[in-house]
Amino acid sequence: MRCIVRVGAPSVHALGLAAVAAALLSAAALLPLEAPPLALFACPFRGATGFPCLSCGCTHAFAAIAHLHPLAALEANPLGAALALGCAAHVLWTCLRLCGLPYAPAAPRLTRRLRFSAAALLAANWAFVALRGGP
Amino acid sequence: MLEGAVLARCPNCRNTFSTERTGPQDCPVCGKPLVVPEVATAAPAAAPTSGPEGAPATGEGTPWERRDELGFWTAWGETVAQALFEPGKLFRAARLDRGAAQAGFAVLTAGSFWIVGQLLDRFFLGAQRERLLNALRARGQLSPVLEKILQTTNQNSPRTALLVTLATPVAVFLLVYLSAAVTHAAALLLGQAKRGFAATFAACAYACAPLVLLAIPGCGGFAGAIWTAVLTGVGLKETHRIGAGGAAAAVFAPYLLLCCAICAATALATSAFLRGMPQ
Numbered sequence: 520m521r522c523i524v525r526v527g528a529p530s531v532h533a534l535g536l537a538a539v540a541a542a543l544l545s546a547a548a549l550l551p552l553e554a555p556p557l558a559l560f561a562c563p564f565r566g567a568t569g570f571p572c573l574s575c576g577c578t579h580a581f582a583a584i585a586h587l588h589p590l591a592a593l594e595a596n597p598l599g600a601a602l603a604l605g606c607a608a609h610v611l612w613t614c615l616r617l618c619g620l621p622y623a624p625a626a627p628r629l630t631r632r633l634r635f636s637a638a639a640l641l642a643a644n645w646a647f648v649a650l651r652g653g654p
Numbered sequence: 655m656l657e658g659a660v661l662a663r664c665p666n667c668r669n670t671f672s673t674e675r676t677g678p679q680d681c682p683v684c685g686k687p688l689v690v691p692e693v694a695t696a697a698p699a700a701a702p703t704s705g706p707e708g709a710p711a712t713g714e715g716t717p718w719e720r721r722d723e724l725g726f727w728t729a730w731g732e733t734v735a736q737a738l739f740e741p742g743k744l745f746r747a748a749r750l751d752r753g754a755a756q757a758g759f760a761v762l763t764a765g766s767f768w769i770v771g772q773l774l775d776r777f778f779l780g781a782q783r784e785r786l787l788n789a790l791r792a793r794g795q796l797s798p799v800l801e802k803i804l805q806t807t808n809q810n811s812p813r814t815a816l817l818v819t820l821a822t823p824v825a826v827f828l829l830v831y832l833s834a835a836v837t838h839a840a841a842l843l844l845g846q847a848k849r850g851f852a853a854t855f856a857a858c859a860y861a862c863a864p865l866v867l868l869a870i871p872g873c874g875g876f877a878g879a880i881w882t883a884v885l886t887g888v889g890l891k892e893t894h895r896i897g898a899g900g901a902a903a904a905v906f907a908p909y910l911l912l913c914c915a916i917c918a919a920t921a922l923a924t925s926a927f928l929r930g931m932p933q
Contacts, residue, residue, distance in 0.1 A: 521682070523671050523672060523682045524672035525671075525672060530753065531753040531754045531757065532753050532831075532851055532852060532855055535753075535757060535827070535831040536831055536835060538827070538828065538831070539828050539831045539832050539835065542828050625682035625683075626682060626683050626684070626685065627685065628680060628685030629684075629685055629842060629845070629847075630685075631845070634842070634843055634844075634845055637843055638843060641843075
């Protein structure tokens, strides 16, 4: 991973996104999955078609990552697992930046190939979730 | 070659970054090629800069960003009025280095009116909701999930009011960032994120202006949410300098693909409504 030198404290957006990531991971770690409010998130797409949607299983994936069960997270939803890991990494990196780390990861150049690859990965994730959780 | 690292500004995404060499290179934030000139002959292409949030001004600033000169309430009122009736002008004037101010505007506008709306909703519609709850319970048509939702939204006590007042601004702050992150991810995927996260955030933050309608019990939230989604599209078009189609796609793709929770809430509300109708 390529890093760039960043002067000063993290930007307000980095802090805001870290707050969101920390809130999501905390909620996934502390709230029980089978009781409200998390149990209220029923998927209407699954209700209508019997197939899970792209993000079905993300709550379970976040909970599994928060409880340090990466394999269970991947099983629930690979996209959710990647997002949860990304959230954890961003929170950790922002804390290090606040402690004086002068480096930030450089964003990759967003080429057409990279965007198509990301779309293909999303489709593959959906296929995986549908095959595992379909009727 | 420079003697030490200097801050340079990307002319495309307007973010700043640190570099130790001059000449042609790629912006580490947006990846677009740029030229870092010698410091002594700094050209507008990638000028050394300073500032807590990196990106420089592109317009003169929205009224909210000039609240020191206009006055707090005048600036807030003008910003809301522009967002509602002249959104293009507002988003064109938005500065991308004023993220904190923009977050403050969103939290103040959506948060305060949402608090008022929740309290009025409990006060005016509580009895009606209670009747619906009892009717559904008597027919045995009430699912435990729906009962829990209706009971939670029907609580009306000083403790609930305090909890609503304290939790709502935090919820708004988190939701604005979450919305901006999801919208920006969609914009990146569709190749529409031309000027970095700060531009998406500015669009999402000022698009919260119609959420003043949250103060109207009942239908206010629905109208405000739709207006906010449309304004976010207008905002993306102006702040990222992209086409209307790309902006609309970036805003609505996440709602179609990812936001199950919103669909679930709509489905639950529709189901509750249909179950409550006489057979």
